[in-house]
Amino acid sequence: MPGAVDQDTFDRSRRVGWLDLDAIFRTRVLMIGAGALGNEVGKCLALSGFRRVTVVDMDHVVGSNLNRCLFFTQEDARTGSKKAEVVARGIMDISPDARARAVVGRLEDLPGSFYDGFDIVLGCLDNIAARIHANSHAYHAGRPYVDGGMEGFIGRVMVCLPPDGPCVQCGMNRSHAKVANMRFSCTGEGVVFHEPRLAAEITTTSLVSAVMVRESLKIASGRKDMTLRNTFYYDGQRNVAEEMEVPLDPRCPNHPPQVLQVSENHIMSGSVQ
Amino acid sequence: MVLLTFRLKVKNAETGATVEMELDGDNSVDEMIESAATFWNKDMGAYVLRKGKKVLRGGSTLKDAGVMAEDVLELIPDPEGG
Numbered sequence: 197m198p199g200a201v202d203q204d205t206f207d208r209s210r211r212v213g214w215l216d217l218d219a220i221f222r223t224r225v226l227m228i229g230a231g232a233l234g235n236e237v238g239k240c241l242a243l244s245g246f247r248r249v250t251v252v253d254m255d256h257v258v259g260s261n262l263n264r265c266l267f268f269t270q271e272d273a274r275t276g277s278k279k280a281e282v283v284a285r286g287i288m289d290i291s292p293d294a295r296a297r298a299v300v301g302r303l304e305d306l307p308g309s310f311y312d313g314f315d316i317v318l319g320c321l322d323n324i325a326a327r328i329h330a331n332s333h334a335y336h337a338g339r340p341y342v343d344g345g346m347e348g349f350i351g352r353v354m355v356c357l358p359p360d361g362p363c364v365q366c367g368m369n370r371s372h373a374k375v376a377n378m379r380f381s382c383t384g385e386g387v388v389f390h391e392p393r394l395a396a397e398i399t400t401t402s403l404v405s406a407v408m409v410r411e412s413l414k415i416a417s418g419r420k421d422m423t424l425r426n427t428f429y430y431d432g433q434r435n436v437a438e439e440m441e442v443p444l445d446p447r448c449p450n451h452p453p454q455v456l457q458v459s460e461n462h463i464m465s466g467s468v469q
Numbered sequence: 470m471v472l473l474t475f476r477l478k479v480k481n482a483e484t485g486a487t488v489e490m491e492l493d494g495d496n497s498v499d500e501m502i503e504s505a506a507t508f509w510n511k512d513m514g515a516y517v518l519r520k521g522k523k524v525l526r527g528g529s530t531l532k533d534a535g536v537m538a539e540d541v542l543e544l545i546p547d548p549e550g551g
Contacts, residue, residue: 319551345547347514348548352547371502440524447528
């Protein structure tokens with residue numbers, strides 16, 4: 197006969213000393229993007245105890261999603277199911293205690309105050325413009341933002357903890373600006389595609405999403421001291437994983453200069469660190 | 470104004486190839502990224518240059534970024550897919 201320990205879904209999680217499961221259960225997560233990363237992140241969120249998850253995506257499922265998206269089925273591809281709805285349903289299938297909500301629509305159409313209703317924002321996006329949008333709104337709302345990106349066997353996760361430290365935009369340069377409005381993915385109507393379409397495969401997706409959720413567990417558990425400083429970079433072809441530093445960019449629009457009136461004739465400026 | 474030029478190497482993280490570049494301290498990191506990406510015929514996309522564990526800011530000059538002669542910088546793709 198199994199004992200009480202074996203009946204507890206989270207018994208093994210409770211054995212990780214620093215995990216604050218009660219806090220994790222309560223944490224309100226905003227997951228933006230329900231593609232490959234969104235599927236894997238949704239799975240990890242549900243299994244690790246996050247119960248209050250809102251999923252935002254405007255897109256629908258197509259056949260080419262199916263090599264890396266756990267929750268999508270051939271039937272979803274045939275009927276063009278909305279990705280956000282399928283992922284939200286999948287989270288609740290895994291975790292009966294979860295209350296996952298789907299928002300089908302463009303991120304840019306959501307009001308800025310939308311972010312105030314969440315504790316953590318996870319970016320599972322496929323284009324730079326949307327990343328900049330999510331990053332700046334999360335930063336200005338004072339919400340931790342965990343951003344994931346991948347291409348083939350290369351992956352990246354960045355953790356932004358406002359009001360301190362750099363944000364995703366601090367790490368961008370002119371090469372990002374040139375492709376900012378292109379989508380690095382495979383579906384959608386009326387959008388400009390990056391050509392050639394990018395490679396994507398599930399092992400990189402799994403690894404990147406696992407790191408994103410692990411960092412979210414630290415934040416939710418009040419252990420920001422343990423989070424990445426500030427970027428995780430993974431190259432699966434060379435089997436290299438390392439932490440890199442993206443310095444704060446004083447010219448980044450998310451870090452406005454702090455103007456100090458020293459005297460009538462002298463004004464000093466510097467960035468808010 | 471006389472600008473001092475110096476040589477450094479840029480490594481292509483995807484292939485391991487290196488190229489030696491001659492630059493001056495007022496060249497920007499953005500310019501270096503573009504030059505290296507063009508040299509290797511990189512696909513259009515986002516790239517960053519790093520020195521050791523630190524990503525260099527695109528808009529800064531090499532001098533401000535702390536780049537010195539004989540440094541080996543690495544051009545790495547910044548994956549943006551999801």
